[in-house]
Amino acid sequence: MKPSDIKVSRRTVLIGTAATAAIASVRPSLGATGDEVAAARMPLSLSINRRSYDVEVDPRTTLLDLLRENLKLTGTKKGCDHGQCGACTVIVNGRRINSCLSLALMHQGDECTTIEGLGEPDQLHEVQSAFIKHDAFQCGYCTPGQICSSVAVMDEIKRGVPSHVMADVAAQPGFTETEVRERMSGNICRCGAYSNILDAIMDVGGATS
Amino acid sequence: MRPFSYQRATSAAEALRLASELPGARFIAGGTNLLDLMKLSIERPSHLIDINRIGLDRIEDTPEGGLRIGALVRNTDLASHKRVRKEYAVLTKAVVAGASGQIRNKASTAGNLLQRTRCPYFYNTDQPCNKRNPGSGCSAIGGFSRSLAIIGASDTCIATQPSDMAVALRLLDAIIEIERQDGSGRTIPIADLYKAPGTSPDVETTLAAGELITAVVLPPPSGGKHFYHKVRDRASYAFALVSVAVIVHDNGSGKVALGGVAPKPWRLETADAALPLGAEAATATLLASATPTHENAYKIPLVERTLGSILSQARS
Numbered sequence: 001m002k003p004s005d006i007k008v009s010r011r012t013v014l015i016g017t018a019a020t021a022a023i024a025s026v027r028p029s030l031g032a033t034g035d036e037v038a039a040a041r042m043p044l045s046l047s048i049n050r051r052s053y054d055v056e057v058d059p060r061t062t063l064l065d066l067l068r069e070n071l072k073l074t075g076t077k078k079g080c081d082h083g084q085c086g087a088c089t090v091i092v093n094g095r096r097i098n099s100c101l102s103l104a105l106m107h108q109g110d111e112c113t114t115i116e117g118l119g120e121p122d123q124l125h126e127v128q129s130a131f132i133k134h135d136a137f138q139c140g141y142c143t144p145g146q147i148c149s150s151v152a153v154m155d156e157i158k159r160g161v162p163s164h165v166m167a168d169v170a171a172q173p174g175f176t177e178t179e180v181r182e183r184m185s186g187n188i189c190r191c192g193a194y195s196n197i198l199d200a201i202m203d204v205g206g207a208t209s
Numbered sequence: 210m211r212p213f214s215y216q217r218a219t220s221a222a223e224a225l226r227l228a229s230e231l232p233g234a235r236f237i238a239g240g241t242n243l244l245d246l247m248k249l250s251i252e253r254p255s256h257l258i259d260i261n262r263i264g265l266d267r268i269e270d271t272p273e274g275g276l277r278i279g280a281l282v283r284n285t286d287l288a289s290h291k292r293v294r295k296e297y298a299v300l301t302k303a304v305v306a307g308a309s310g311q312i313r314n315k316a317s318t319a320g321n322l323l324q325r326t327r328c329p330y331f332y333n334t335d336q337p338c339n340k341r342n343p344g345s346g347c348s349a350i351g352g353f354s355r356s357l358a359i360i361g362a363s364d365t366c367i368a369t370q371p372s373d374m375a376v377a378l379r380l381l382d383a384i385i386e387i388e389r390q391d392g393s394g395r396t397i398p399i400a401d402l403y404k405a406p407g408t409s410p411d412v413e414t415t416l417a418a419g420e421l422i423t424a425v426v427l428p429p430p431s432g433g434k435h436f437y438h439k440v441r442d443r444a445s446y447a448f449a450l451v452s453v454a455v456i457v458h459d460n461g462s463g464k465v466a467l468g469g470v471a472p473k474p475w476r477l478e479t480a481d482a483a484l485p486l487g488a489e490a491a492t493a494t495l496l497a498s499a500t501p502t503h504e505n506a507y508k509i510p511l512v513e514r515t516l517g518s519i520l521s522q523a524r525s
């Protein structure tokens with residue numbers, strides 16, 4: 001079976017979302033505001049890690065919850081659920097975003113890459129390998145977001161996207177520690193593994209630039 | 210999150226039609242501010258109109274020599290645009306000083322302008338807040354006000370408008386293009402977009418319900434050296450305590466706008482005129498009517514020193 005042939009059956013999705021709803025009704029972030037009333041589900045097709053999915057979602061479902069709760073792609077983590085930590089970082093249409101601050105329905109037809117799609121356990125992405133080599137994590141909770149962000153940051157520097165630390169924003173950014181630090185500031189590591197994360201990124205970036 | 214219905218618009222006209230048919234509907238662009246607030250039940254739209262696929266995502270040269278920035282141009286693309294980086298560098302600098310790479314990839318030009326305050330009490334639904342719950346009182350006055358406004362506020366609300374981008378756009382005298390359901394359009398200078406809080410701090414802009422921002426237009430570039438200095442609690446990924454945007458020419462003339470001090474980007478043309486006299490004179494004019502709290506009075510010397518450092522960099 002080709003990856004693209006894999007479809008999530010309606011039944012699997014309903015089981016997945018029923019479980020989510022049960023958890024959701026007691027989740028404090030949803031508030032005690034009569035949220036039990038479900039909104040009508042809507043169809044959604046998108047590609048995740050090069051597989052296409054056809055699902056039905058409650059409009060309130062964020063891209064993050066779609067990945068974790070409905071599709072059981074739990075590599076992507078939920079830290080703050082408010083755009084403040086970067087644990088939920090995924091790459092959509094080639095750009096990193098916080099999946100907690102985006103509705104799943106806003107991604108009709110989009111191509112999403114999560115930590116699961118970057119490499120396989122026996123064939124890691126070079127950034128994944130570098131994180132292991134440099135011991136760039138402690139508890140590991142922020143790591144999937146850090147890695148997705150790192151991959152995108154290297155591409156952003158290559159494409160010349162400007163940053164706050166450039167003296168001349170019209171110039172081409174360099175691949176320096178200062179640049180990487182600034183560009184990675186949207187990914188918080190509660191364990192403080194920053195210096196090893198930086199070493200891992202510089203190792204890969206230095207090798208490819 | 211409260212239940213809402215959702216529709217994807219494919220054109221500005223369709224988005225406007227949907228907005229007129231669905232009372233309580235809101236446009237959603239990047240969603241990075243609206244969804245954040247919906248999760249906290251601070252924003253409670255009954256319907257969302259997704260405008261991410263209506264176009265308006267290009268930056269075009271205007272016949273006058275300026276730029277027309279579509280409302281859905283992402284912050285990253287705005288900051289990366291060749292002419293913006295070269296000719297409107299203050300705008301690139303302000304945009305990349307805000308939020309994170311992830312958020313800037315998603316955030317749109319119009320959404321950024323319309324983002325709501327970061328007053329801690331506005332976010333804390335257990336506390337009174339006139340902006341969130343009109344008439345309930347303001348917890349910040351007499352409370353934790355370190356990050357809040359020192360000027361242009363009122364005795365019902367001292368919140369600041371937190372957008373960095375808006376400060377640069379105010380400095381550049383940007384024009385906002387707005388479309389209405391009946392097909393008519395109007396344009397306003399950005400100076401007229403934000404409303405003073407007065408007695409109704411819940412109404413933040415002069416945009417009417419259902420009106421769609423379609424573009425932001427920049428006049429031809431003015432030349433000069435461009436600066437955007439943002440002072441914050443950490444070096445990156447934090448909102449401004451104070452930010453200072455300056456364009457200054459070799460003869461010392463120029464203009465200045467402030468962020469983090471008022472319910473709108475703060476600029477006074479009289480202060481622009483004082484700029485050649487130095488930071489002290491310009492700040493004195495800019496902040497003459499300031500009424501800080503004991504917790505945020507530090508912002509006045511902070512503005513002056515930040516402006517001073519910009520002006521000495523400009524001379525060197």
Ligand SMILES: Cc1cc2nc3c(=O)[nH]c(=O)nc-3n(C[C@H](O)[C@H](O)[C@H](O)COP(=O)(O)OP(=O)(O)OC[C@H]3O[C@@H](n4cnc5c(N)ncnc54)[C@H](O)[C@@H]3O)c2cc1C
Pocket residue numbers: 082083084235236237238239240241242243244245260280306307308309312315316317318319320321322323324371372373374420421422423446447448449
């Ligand atoms: C952790 C964090 C840190 C941040 N730090 C900063 C910072 O340092 N500096 C800074 O400036 N910003 C910062 N931001 C805010 C960020 O810049 C905004 O969330 C973003 O710009 C909003 O754009 P959006 O397209 O996602 O807006 P949305 O959330 O989609 O919309 C915001 C509002 O605009 C309305 N709207 C959107 N488009 C239109 C339109 N075309 N016409 C009419 N109405 C419209 C929506 O209805 C909504 O009311 C931060 C955000 C987060 C989460």
Ligand code: SF4
Pocket residue numbers: 326328329330331337338339340341346347348349350357365366367368410
């Ligand atoms: S300053 Fe404004 S936003 Fe903050 S608590 Fe007072 S009324 Fe609310």
Ligand code: FES
Pocket residue numbers: 077078079080081082083084085086087088089098099100101
């Ligand atoms: S979970 Fe999305 S940024 Fe923290």
Ligand code: FES
Pocket residue numbers: 136137138139140141142143188189190191192193
């Ligand atoms: S490794 Fe624990 S949060 Fe980063």
